[in-house]
Amino acid sequence: MTTETANHQPLDRFDPTGALAEFLDHAPVAIHSVDAAGTILWANRAELDLLGYTAEEYVGQPMVRFAADPDVLLDMLDRVTHGETLRDRDLRLRAKDGTIRHVLINSNMLVQDGKQIATRCFARDITEQKRAERDRDRLIADLSRTVRLNDMFAGIVGHDLRGPLSTIVMAGQLLLGYVDDPKGVRTIERMLNSADRMQGMNSQLLDFARARADGGIELERRPTEVAEIARDVIEEVRFARPEWKIELEIRGDVRGEYDANRLSQVFSNLIGNAVQHGSPDTPLAIRIDGSAPAAIHVEVANRGTIPPELIPILFSPFRGSHQKALRSQGLGLGLFITDHIVRAHGGAISADSAEGTTAFRFHLPRRASGEAQVATFDAAAPSPSAEPAAAAGELNGRVHGSDAARAPDVRTDREVTRQQEERFQLLIESVKDYAIFLLDASGKVATWNAGAQRINGHAARDIIGKHFSVFYPEADVRAGKCEHELRVAMRDGRSEDEGWRLRKDGSRFWANAVITALRDASGALIGYAKITRDLTERRQLEEERVRLAHAQEAVRLRDEFLSLASHELKTPLTVLQLQLEALREQIGSHDPATLAKLDRADRARRRLTELVEALLDVARIVTGQFSLHLEQADAADIVATAVDRLHETAAVAGCALSISADHAIGTWDRSRIDQVVTNLVSNAIRHAAGSPIAVSVARDAGDVVIEVRDTGPGLPEGQLSRIFERFERGASMRHFGGLGLGLYVVRQITEAHGGTVTAENTTGGGARFTVRLPLAATSPDLVA
Amino acid sequence: MSHRVLVVDDDRDIRDTVVELLEDHGYQAIGASNGREALDVLRTSAPPPCLILLDLMMPVMDGRGFREEQLKNPAWTEIPVIVISAYNDVEVQARALAVDHLRKPLGMRPLMEAVKRHCSGAKDGRVDS
Numbered sequence: 001m002t003t004e005t006a007n008h009q010p011l012d013r014f015d016p017t018g019a020l021a022e023f024l025d026h027a028p029v030a031i032h033s034v035d036a037a038g039t040i041l042w043a044n045r046a047e048l049d050l051l052g053y054t055a056e057e058y059v060g061q062p063m064v065r066f067a068a069d070p071d072v073l074l075d076m077l078d079r080v081t082h083g084e085t086l087r088d089r090d091l092r093l094r095a096k097d098g099t100i101r102h103v104l105i106n107s108n109m110l111v112q113d114g115k116q117i118a119t120r121c122f123a124r125d126i127t128e129q130k131r132a133e134r135d136r137d138r139l140i141a142d143l144s145r146t147v148r149l150n151d152m153f154a155g156i157v158g159h160d161l162r163g164p165l166s167t168i169v170m171a172g173q174l175l176l177g178y179v180d181d182p183k184g185v186r187t188i189e190r191m192l193n194s195a196d197r198m199q200g201m202n203s204q205l206l207d208f209a210r211a212r213a214d215g216g217i218e219l220e221r222r223p224t225e226v227a228e229i230a231r232d233v234i235e236e237v238r239f240a241r242p243e244w245k246i247e248l249e250i251r252g253d254v255r256g257e258y259d260a261n262r263l264s265q266v267f268s269n270l271i272g273n274a275v276q277h278g279s280p281d282t283p284l285a286i287r288i289d290g291s292a293p294a295a296i297h298v299e300v301a302n303r304g305t306i307p308p309e310l311i312p313i314l315f316s317p318f319r320g321s322h323q324k325a326l327r328s329q330g331l332g333l334g335l336f337i338t339d340h341i342v343r344a345h346g347g348a349i350s351a352d353s354a355e356g357t358t359a360f361r362f363h364l365p366r367r368a369s370g371e372a373q374v375a376t377f378d379a380a381a382p383s384p385s386a387e388p389a390a391a392a393g394e395l396n397g398r399v400h401g402s403d404a405a406r407a408p409d410v411r412t413d414r415e416v417t418r419q420q421e422e423r424f425q426l427l428i429e430s431v432k433d434y435a436i437f438l439l440d441a442s443g444k445v446a447t448w449n450a451g452a453q454r455i456n457g458h459a460a461r462d463i464i465g466k467h468f469s470v471f472y473p474e475a476d477v478r479a480g481k482c483e484h485e486l487r488v489a490m491r492d493g494r495s496e497d498e499g500w501r502l503r504k505d506g507s508r509f510w511a512n513a514v515i516t517a518l519r520d521a522s523g524a525l526i527g528y529a530k531i532t533r534d535l536t537e538r539r540q541l542e543e544e545r546v547r548l549a550h551a552q553e554a555v556r557l558r559d560e561f562l563s564l565a566s567h568e569l570k571t572p573l574t575v576l577q578l579q580l581e582a583l584r585e586q587i588g589s590h591d592p593a594t595l596a597k598l599d600r601a602d603r604a605r606r607r608l609t610e611l612v613e614a615l616l617d618v619a620r621i622v623t624g625q626f627s628l629h630l631e632q633a634d635a636a637d638i639v640a641t642a643v644d645r646l647h648e649t650a651a652v653a654g655c656a657l658s659i660s661a662d663h664a665i666g667t668w669d670r671s672r673i674d675q676v677v678t679n680l681v682s683n684a685i686r687h688a689a690g691s692p693i694a695v696s697v698a699r700d701a702g703d704v705v706i707e708v709r710d711t712g713p714g715l716p717e718g719q720l721s722r723i724f725e726r727f728e729r730g731a732s733m734r735h736f737g738g739l740g741l742g743l744y745v746v747r748q749i750t751e752a753h754g755g756t757v758t759a760e761n762t763t764g765g766g767a768r769f770t771v772r773l774p775l776a777a778t779s780p781d782l783v784a
Numbered sequence: 785m786s787h788r789v790l791v792v793d794d795d796r797d798i799r800d801t802v803v804e805l806l807e808d809h810g811y812q813a814i815g816a817s818n819g820r821e822a823l824d825v826l827r828t829s830a831p832p833p834c835l836i837l838l839d840l841m842m843p844v845m846d847g848r849g850f851r852e853e854q855l856k857n858p859a860w861t862e863i864p865v866i867v868i869s870a871y872n873d874v875e876v877q878a879r880a881l882a883v884d885h886l887r888k889p890l891g892m893r894p895l896m897e898a899v900k901r902h903c904s905g906a907k908d909g910r911v912d913s
Contacts, residue, residue, distance in 0.1 A: 194797060570870035573889040575797045581892040582805055609889055 023516055023529050026494075029434060030103070030123040034063050036116055038077050050103075050125050052096035068092035068100050080109050080119045093123070102130040132541050136548065164604035164611075165202065168195045168576065171601035175583070178594045184586050191579040191601075194572035198608070201568060204333040219259040219344055221368055226254040226263065226288055226296055233267040234286070241275055245283040252290035256366035262341045263364075269334040270300040270360050278304045278358075294365060295347065301359035306351065314351050315339035435532040438518070441525050443468050443486055455511075455534045457504030468530065471501045473508070489515040489528055501532070510539040569612045576605050628669040628752055635704045635773070636661035636697050638670055642677035643695050646685070654690040655710075657681070661697035664704040666775035672749045673773075676757075679742040680708040680769050688712020688766065703755075703772050711766035715759060723759050746771070787903050788812045788831065792822040792850065793839040793868070802837065802895070809896060811903065819845030823853055826860055834903035836865045840877060851881045864902045 024031070030047035034040050040059050048058060051066060058066075067073035069092055076086055085108040093101045107121040172192045179185055227250045234246050267286075274284050282303035289297040306314070315335050342349045342362045349362035435452035437445055444467050448460035456463070456471060463470070469482040476482070476499070488495035494516045501511040513532040520526050580602050587594055643659045650657040677695070684693045688710035696707045715723060724747040743759075746769075750757045755773035762768050789811050793799040799815045806813035814829065816822035819842060826832065836854075840847035847867060854860045867878045870888035878885035886894055 190797060190801060197797075568870075570888040571795050571798060574870075575795075575801050577889050577891055578801045578805055578895070582801075582808065585808070612889075 023518070026516070028514060028531060028533070030125065031121070032063075032123070033110075033118040033120045034077070035118055036081065038063050038074075041118055047123060050095070050101055050123065051093060057096070066093050068094045076105065076107065077119065080107050081116070083109065091123070100127070101125055102127045129538070129541070132545070136541070136544060164607040165195050165199055167604035168192075168601045168608075169199075171597045171604070174597050175594065175601075178591065178597075179583075179587065181586075184583065187579050187583050187586065191576055191583070194575040194579070197572040198569060198576075204337065219262060219368075221257040221259055224256060224258040224260045224263065226256065226258065226290075226298070226364075229260055229263050230267050230286055230288060233264055233271060236268075237271050237275065241280070243280040244275055245280070246271070247283050247285045249285070249287045250290075251288070252292075254288050254290035254296055256296055256364060257368060258345060258364060259341075262344075266338050266341050266362075267300075269338045273334060273360075274300060274302045274304075274358075278302045295363045296366065297361070297363045299359055299361045301357055303356055304353075304358050305356055306353040306358050308353070311351055311353060315349070435530070435534075437530055439468055439486075439515075439528040439530055441527050443482060443528075446527060452532070455503075455509065455532060456501075462504075471532075473500055473502055476500075485513075485515055486528065489517045490525060493517055498535070509534050509536045511535060569608075573605070573609060573612060576608075580605060628672060630667050630669055632665060633668050633670045633673075635664040635666060635668070635673065635706065638668070638673045639677050639695060639697050639706060642674045643681060646678065646681050649682070650685050650693065653685045655685050655688065656692040657695070658692065659695045659697075661695075662699050664697060664699050664775065666704060666773065668753060668773065669749075672752070676746050676749050676771060677706065677708070679746050680771070683742055683769075684708055684710040684712070684767070691766070700772070702775055704775060706771040706773070707768060709762065709766060709768045711764070714761040714765055715767045717761070720759055720761075724757065788814065788829075788833040789899060789903065790814050790816060790822060790825055790833040790836045792816045792819065792836060792842070792847070794818055794842040795839070798839075805892065805895070806899065809899075811899065818842040819847065819850030819853070822850055826854070826857075826863075832860065832863055834864075835899060836863055838865050838867050838883070840867055840869045840874070848877075848881060851883065866898055866902075 025044050026046075027044060028046055030044065030050045032040055032043035032047050040061055040063055043055065043058055048055060051058070063077070064070045064073050072091060076089060076091065080086060086105055088104045088106065091103050091105045093103055095101055102125070103123040104126055105121060105123055107119060109119055110117045169192060172188050172195065175188050176185065179188060227248070230248060234248060237244065237246065271284065271286075278284065284300070284302040287299045287301075289299075315338070339349050342364065345364050346368060347362055347364040349360060352359050352361065435455045436449045437452050438447045440446050444465055445463050448458070448463055452463075453459060467482075469477045472482055481497075485495045485497060494514060496512070496514045498510070498512045500508045501513070502508060511532050512535050513530060516529045516531075517525060518527050518529055580598065584595075584598055587598070639661055640659060643657060647657055681693065681695060689712070691711040694707075694709045696705075696709075698705050698707075724743050747757050750771055750773065753773050755771060757769065757771045759767060759769050787810070789806050791799055791802045791806070791813055793802070793815075794817050796817070799817065803813040803815045814825055814833070816825050821844075822836070822838075823845075838847045838850065845853075847869075851865065854863070854865070865881070865883040867874060867881065867883050867885040868888060868890060869877070869885070874885050874887055884898070886898060
C-alpha cells in the first residue's frame with residue numbers, strides 16, 4: 001500500500017465501524033496486538049481459532065504464556081519495542097489442546113505522536129506446511145535410500161551369482177570329457193542349459209542395475225556397420241530356431257558410431273521378443289534405413305498384436321499386474337534394457353501394434369551429440385514467488401511510516417475508534433502474504449496493498465480503476481466467473497473460490513480468494529473487500545505428494561520384481577539340482593576325479609540356492625509379505641538341529657563347533673529361528689575360520705537367549721551399529737562372498753518375533769551375537 | 785495303484801527332467817505343458833495316473849483351473865496332486881486347492897519320496913529298494 005493508492009477511488013459511504021470491524025474479525029489472517037508489557041490487547045477470530053481459545057481466555061493474558069519457546073517471543077517483543085520490523089520470523093505457539101502451531105510472524109510497533117501505542121502482529125499458520133515439508137523430506141530420504149539399496153542389491157546379486165554359475169559351467173564342460181553314454185551327455189547338456197538360462201537372467205539383472213546407476217550403461221562407440229550386426233544376430237537366431245523366416249532389408253548407408261556389442265543386444269532382444277511371442281508361420285521383417293544423413297532408422301516387424309494397454313509399459317521394467325501377461329520366461333527386462341541402450345545412443349524407440357502387425361521402431365543418431373539422455377526423478381519446479389519479491393521489498397521500505405498508509409481514502413467516520421483504525425491500517429499495510437484490496441460496487445480495483453503487488457505483480461498505479469477480471473484466465477472471464485462471484489458475495493455476504501489466477505506477466509498461480517461484500521449503515525452495497533492467497537506452493541506440495549506416491553509405487557513394483565526374479569531363478573536351479581543328482585546316479589561312485597567335479601558343481605549349486613533364497617527373503621521383507629508360522633517348539637531343539645547341519649561346514653573351515661542348550665518351550669516360527677541360527681553360525685564360520693565357535697541357549701525370565709560366540713578377529717568397531725543393515729558387511733566384499741544380507745534377515749526375523757539381536761566384541765577377542773526372544777512371540781507380523 | 789505319473793509344467797526343462805528321472809526310477813511318466821493338455825491326457829489314457837505333479841503358473845490353463853476341472857469329474861477326484869512351485873506362498877495355495885506341495889528348488893530325494901508315497905512299485909523294482 002502506498003500513499004498513491006490512498007487517494008484513489010474513495011468508497012465514499014464506507015463505514016468502518018460496522019463492516020470493517022466485521023471484515024477484520026473474519027479476515028483469514030491471524031492478527032493480534034499486544035501492549036508494551038506484552039499483554040494481549042485484541043485478537044481476531046482466525047487467531048483464536050488457530051489456538052483454540054475463546055477471546056476471554058486469550059485477551060488480557062501475557063503473550064509469552066502461549067509461546068512454546070518463550071525466549072524467542074521475548075526477543076521478538078524486545079526487538080519490536082526497539083523499532084525493528086519483523087518479517088516472516090518463525091515462532092511456535094502452544095494451542096489450547098497442547099499441540100504446537102508453527103507460525104510466521106510479521107510485526108512492528110504502532111507509533112502515534114512519537115508514542116509507542118501497541119505491537120501489532122500477524123501470524124501466518126504454517127503448521128501444515130511444516131509437517132508436509134518434514135514428511136516430504138523423510139519420504140524423499142527413504143525413497144532415495146530404498147532405490148539406491150535396491151539398485152545396489154541387483155548389482156550385488158548379479159556379481160555374486162556369476163561365480164557359482166561359472167563353476168557349474170566349467171565343471172559341466174569338464175564332466176562331458178568323462179562321460180560317454182548319450183544319456184549322461186544329455187543330462188550334462190541340460191545342466192549346462194540351465195546354467196545358461198541363469199546366466200541370461202543374471203546379465204539382465206546386472207544390466208538393470210547398471211541402467212539404474214548414475215552413469216547408466218557405458219558405451220564404447222566405434223565406427224560400426226549396423227547391417228553386419230543385424231546379420232550376425234539373425235544367423236544366431238536361424239541356428240537356434242531354423243523354423244523362423246527372417247527378412248532383412250537394407251537401404252542407404254547404415255554406418256555410424258555405435259557400441260557394437262550393445263547394438264547386437266538390441267537386435268537380439270527385439271528379435272528374441274518377436275520369436276518368443278510370435279509364430280514362425282509368418283516372416284519377421286527387419287528394415288534398416290540409412291537414407292537420412294543424421295540417423296539410422298530401424299524397424300523390426302512381425303505378425304501378432306500387443307494389447308493397447310500394454311504398449312505404454314512395454315519398456316518399463318516393472319509392469320505390476322501386467323508382468324504375467326507379458327512374460328513367458330525370464331525376467332522381462334529385455335525391452336527395458338533395449339530402450340536404455342537406444343537412449344544412451346541418443347536415439348529413441350517406440351512400439352506400435354495395429355491390424356495384426358507389431359512393429360518396434362528406433363532411430364540412432366550416427367554420432368554422439370553431447371550427453372546421453374538420462375531420465376531424472378525431480379523436475380525442477382519454477383518458484384512462483386521469486387519474481388515479485390524484489391518489487392515487494394521495494395514497497396516494504398515505504399509502507400511503515402505512520403501515515404504512509406491508511407485505510408483507502410474513505411470519508412472516515414470521525415467517531416471511528418482508534419483501535420479499529422489501527423487494526424485496519426495494520427492489516428493492509430504489512431500483509432504481504434495476502435493480496436488485500438477493495439473493489440467498488442462495479443468490481444473495479446479501488447485500493448492495492450504490498451501483498452497484492454507481490455502476488456499479482458501489478459503496481460498500484462497500473463491497476464487501480466481496472467476491473468478485477470484482469471486477474472482471471474480468459475476462459476473464466478468468458479464463463480462469467482467474475483460476475484458470479486460478486487453476485488454470490490452480494491447475496492450471501494461472501495464468496496470463496498480456489499482456482500488459477502493470472503499475474504501481470506501472464507504466468508498463472510493457484511489462488512484462494514475470498515470476496516466480502518461491504519455495505520453502508522443503511523445496508524446499501526458500497527463495494528467489496530477481496531483477500532487473495534497464493535496457494536501455488538501448497539498446490540505444488542500436493543502435486544509433489546502425488547509424484548512421491550507414484551515413486552513409492554515404483555519402488556513397490558521393483559520389490560515385486562526382485563521377488564519375481566528370484567522365483568524365475570529357482571526353476572533352472574531345480575533342473576540343475578535334479579540333473580546333478582541324476583548324473584551322480586548314472587556315473588556311479590567309482591571315479592574320484594569325476595566325483596570331485598560333481599562335488600564342485602554341487603557346492604556351487606548350493607551357493608546359488610542360498611543366494612537366491614536370500615534375494616527372495618529380502619524381497620519378501622521389503623514387500624511386507626514376510627509372515628511367521630508360529631508353533632510351540634523347544635528352542636534347544638531348533639538350535640541343535642541347525643548346528644548339527646553346520647558341523648561339516650565348520651569342520652572344513654577348521655572351526656570346532658560346540659553347543660550347550662537349556663530347554664525352552666515357546667511360540668516361534670521354527671524354520672525362521674533355524675534360519676537365524678544358521679545365518680549367525682555361517683557368519684561366524686566365514687569370519688572366524690580356524691577358531692572355535694560356541695553356541696548356547698539359555699532361559700532368562702520370560703525370554704530365551706541364544707548366543708553365538710567366536711574367537712576370531714572380532715567386528716570392526718565402526719561397523720557394530722550398522723552390521724544388521726541391508727548390504728552391510730563386516731569385511732570387504734572381495735574377501736567374503738555372500739550378499740551381506742544374512743544379518744539383515746536375522747534382525748528382521750528376530751524383531752518379527754518381538755525380540756532383539758545385538759553384536760559386540762568380547763574382551764577375550766572375537767565376536768558375540770546375542771538373540772533374545774520372548775517365549776511367546778509378541779509380534780506376529782513383520783514391519784519392514 | 786498304478787505307476788503312471790502325470791507331470792504338468794510349462795517349463796520344458798523341468799518337465800523333461802522330471803519325466804526322465806521318473807522313468808529312470810521305473811515309473812511311467814507323461815508330460816503335459818499346461819492344465820488343458822493335462823486334462824486331455826486324463827481323458828485319453830488309461831489307467832488313471834497314481835499321482836499328478838502340478839505347476840501353478842502356466843499359460844492356457846493354470847494349476848488352479850486344472851484342479852477345478854479335475855474335481856468336476858468323479859473319475860479323477862481321487863487322483864492325488866502335488867503342487868510344485870517356487871512361489872513363497874505355495875503352502876497357502878496348495879492348502880486352498882486341498883493338495884500337497886513341494887517347493888522349488890527341488891531335490892531328487894523329496895521328489896522320489898513323494899512319488900513313492902502315492903504310487904505302487906515300478907516294473908523294475910527300483911522304487912521299492
